[in-house]
Amino acid sequence: MRAIVIEDKQLRWAEVPDPEPGEGEVVVDVTAAAVNRADLLQRQGHYPPPPGAPVYPGLECSGVISAVGPGVGGHHVGERVCALLAGGGYAERVAVPVGQLLPVPVGLSLVEATALPEVACTVWSNVVAHDRLRSGETFLVHGGGSGIGTFAVQLGKALGATVLVTARAAKHERLRALGADVTIDYQEQDFVRVVHDVTGGRGADVVLDIIGAKYLARNIEALAPNGRISVIGFQGGTRTELDLGALMAKRGSVSSTSLRARPPAEKARIVSGVRDQVWPLVAAGVVKPVIHATFPLSEAAEAQRVLESSDHLGKLVLLR
Numbered sequence: 279m280r281a282i283v284i285e286d287k288q289l290r291w292a293e294v295p296d297p298e299p300g301e302g303e304v305v306v307d308v309t310a311a312a313v314n315r316a317d318l319l320q321r322q323g324h325y326p327p328p329p330g331a332p333v334y335p336g337l338e339c340s341g342v343i344s345a346v347g348p349g350v351g352g353h354h355v356g357e358r359v360c361a362l363l364a365g366g367g368y369a370e371r372v373a374v375p376v377g378q379l380l381p382v383p384v385g386l387s388l389v390e391a392t393a394l395p396e397v398a399c400t401v402w403s404n405v406v407a408h409d410r411l412r413s414g415e416t417f418l419v420h421g422g423g424s425g426i427g428t429f430a431v432q433l434g435k436a437l438g439a440t441v442l443v444t445a446r447a448a449k450h451e452r453l454r455a456l457g458a459d460v461t462i463d464y465q466e467q468d469f470v471r472v473v474h475d476v477t478g479g480r481g482a483d484v485v486l487d488i489i490g491a492k493y494l495a496r497n498i499e500a501l502a503p504n505g506r507i508s509v510i511g512f513q514g515g516t517r518t519e520l521d522l523g524a525l526m527a528k529r530g531s532v533s534s535t536s537l538r539a540r541p542p543a544e545k546a547r548i549v550s551g552v553r554d555q556v557w558p559l560v561a562a563g564v565v566k567p568v569i570h571a572t573f574p575l576s577e578a579a580e581a582q583r584v585l586e587s588s589d590h591l592g593k594l595v596l597l598r
């Protein structure tokens with residue numbers, strides 16, 4: 279088969295060995311794969327695949343099962359699926375543990391479905407399973423225009439939350455169309471002040487943060503009593519001081535997780551939660567994949583260049 283390989287921090291479309299399905303795995307013939315910010319870090323050598331994962335980039339794909347490994351029940355050759363991957367989506371075929379397979383949501387094409395597994399699993403596991411965002415609460419999403427952000431806005435609205443997002447002004451109109459109640463231009467406005475203005479001084483109940491160190495103190499300032507902050511990205515660095523007094527005064531909590539590093543059994547539990555709680559919202563059209571552009575798989579380098587520019591809104595998808 280062919281796959282995108284990383285050589286000297288560059289992407290190259292190359293002939294590589296076909297994957298074989300291991301115990302509890304299937305092989306998926308890839309129709310489409312999506313690009314994630316983590317893929318840029320992997321290309322730059324900062325985010326190696328976990329042990330045992332395919333070495334090619336790509337954290338999600340959709341396609342058709344072409345082989346079934348030992349010990350697999352309930353799946354068959356020819357089945358259309360999408361999948362959460364530890365790597366290997368930028369390829370013509372990929373071996374996937376069955377716990378990471380999802381059905382193609384009702385009403386979506388295979389290409390649309392590929393834009394969902396990584397964002398749905400990341401956002402659901404942090405915001406729903408961990409932070410327990412509830413109807414009537416205020417949800418602050420940093421980086422509303424990202425793949426993660428465009429999904430989080432829609433899920434937050436579907437759960438009945440008031441959704442505030444930070445993003446560059448050029449993205450605000452489209453974010454309001456997705457359901458954002460308040461858009462904050464982080465280049466011109468102080469998000470802490472806007473959050474307090476909008477909530478009558480109470481603050482945000484749940485914060486989904488992709489900036490990390492640079493925003494930690496201000497996220498705590500913006501937090502409501504009993505608020506929860508989930509840090510899932512470090513675009514603003516990893517090291518900073520934490521004022522425990524400020525956090526305690528809010529009776530707040532800060533957590534941080536990486537989906538890719540979780541063991542397969544944990545990923546399977548998350549995938550199962552997403553299938554039960556998020557897929558019905560997708561089938562009902564309440565939560566939709568947001569695809570900015572598509573590229574041939576062999577032109578993954580160009581797709582990564584667009585992602586790096588941050589001029590996109592939503593996901594970039596690679597087509598085989």
Ligand SMILES: NC(=O)c1ccc[n+]([C@@H]2O[C@H](COP(=O)([O-])OP(=O)(O)OC[C@H]3O[C@@H](n4cnc5c(N)ncnc54)[C@H](OP(=O)(O)O)[C@@H]3O)[C@@H](O)[C@H]2O)c1
Pocket residue numbers: 313314315316396400420421422423424425426427444445446449464488489509510511512513535536537538585588589590592
């Ligand atoms: N921990 C996990 O399990 C996990 C899983 C998936 C993703 N992530 C993380 O989640 C983040 C988003 O991933 P993605 O693939 O969806 O990224 P993406 O589509 O490339 O989006 C990144 C976004 O960051 C925004 N941004 C940059 N500086 C900002 C700031 N100071 N304030 C607010 N927004 C800012 C940019 O929007 P503007 O144009 O508005 O600046 C851009 O849209 C990444 O940091 C990624 O590593 C974590």
